[in-house]
Amino acid sequence: MKRSYRETPETIKGTFAEYAKTIGFSWKEFVMSVPSPMFLVTSYKSNGQPNACMQGWTTFTSANHGNGYYAILGSVNKNGHLYETLKETREAVINFMSAEAYDACMATIRNNQFEADEITASGLTAEPASWVNAPMVRECFMNLECRYVWEKEIVPGDDHTVVCLEVLGAHIDEAYLDDKTGEQGLLYNIHHQINPEKDKKQPTIMRAYSRKKLIWGNTDGGGVMLERPYV
Numbered sequence: 001m002k003r004s005y006r007e008t009p010e011t012i013k014g015t016f017a018e019y020a021k022t023i024g025f026s027w028k029e030f031v032m033s034v035p036s037p038m039f040l041v042t043s044y045k046s047n048g049q050p051n052a053c054m055q056g057w058t059t060f061t062s063a064n065h066g067n068g069y070y071a072i073l074g075s076v077n078k079n080g081h082l083y084e085t086l087k088e089t090r091e092a093v094i095n096f097m098s099a100e101a102y103d104a105c106m107a108t109i110r111n112n113q114f115e116a117d118e119i120t121a122s123g124l125t126a127e128p129a130s131w132v133n134a135p136m137v138r139e140c141f142m143n144l145e146c147r148y149v150w151e152k153e154i155v156p157g158d159d160h161t162v163v164c165l166e167v168l169g170a171h172i173d174e175a176y177l178d179d180k181t182g183e184q185g186l187l188y189n190i191h192h193q194i195n196p197e198k199d200k201k202q203p204t205i206m207r208a209y210s211r212k213k214l215i216w217g218n219t220d221g222g223g224v225m226l227e228r229p230y231v
């Protein structure tokens with residue numbers, strides 16, 4: 001039997017899943033828990049310093065009768081450095097990290113100052129891309145060089161926007177040529193799954209999974225997120 005959910009379920013009212021709206025998350029993320037790949041987008045700021053931005057709301061698609069491959073960044077903050085640099089340089093690199101490089105990639109969020117080389121400050125290595133004017137991260141096993149194509153707000157006036165990047169080409173670590181989805185492969189962002197039929201005492205945290213292995217999930221089980229991942 002299927003249960004149907006359209007309005008905020010009663011069990012979610014007063015919990016983090018409802019409060020999350022104030023930081024930009026619908027309760028549907030927690031009830032529906034659709035995964036998306038997680039990666040670092042790198043570009044140059046106007047002062048020449050490398051910028052790095054974790055992104056977790058993206059999908060990839062072919063278009064133009066198979067003549068192009070595109071990343072649809074579903075929600076880019078218009079007040080962040082990534083958006084600013086995309087408008088300025090119109091080029092960026094999408095860097096996929098393994099579980100091993102995950103902590104350093106997350107550290108870029110703390111090293112988000114305009115003056116900072118966010119890649120080096122986070123213990124990673126910046127290398128120039130081959131086909132676009134952007135840095136890429138050596139420790140990430142796959143780097144996609146991209147060109148800005150267009151953007152569109154899902155709802156007019158929103159402070160986040162959908163950005164389409166064309167993937168021009170890729171650099172792939174030889175060890176990953178056969179398989180990019182193993183334990184040390186692609187990471188997926190999955191919001192903690194909440195069963196709306198249960199009581200309010202369910203833990204709430206966004207998690208990163210490499211296949212089935214949990215590498216990020218920090219909760220006291222009381223419905224409180226201890227580590228705030230979005231800053």
Ligand SMILES: Cc1cc2nc3c(=O)[nH]c(=O)nc-3n(C[C@H](O)[C@H](O)[C@H](O)COP(=O)(O)O)c2cc1C
Nearest residue numbers: 053054055056057075076077080081082109229231
């Ligand atoms: C797992 C994860 C996924 C994220 N996804 C997004 C996203 O899709 N869009 C966004 O604007 N910020 C996202 N963020 C937040 C940004 O990475 C963070 O605010 C960053 O410091 C902004 O960098 P910027 O100033 O270079 O844009 C995410 C953070 C994490 C930890």
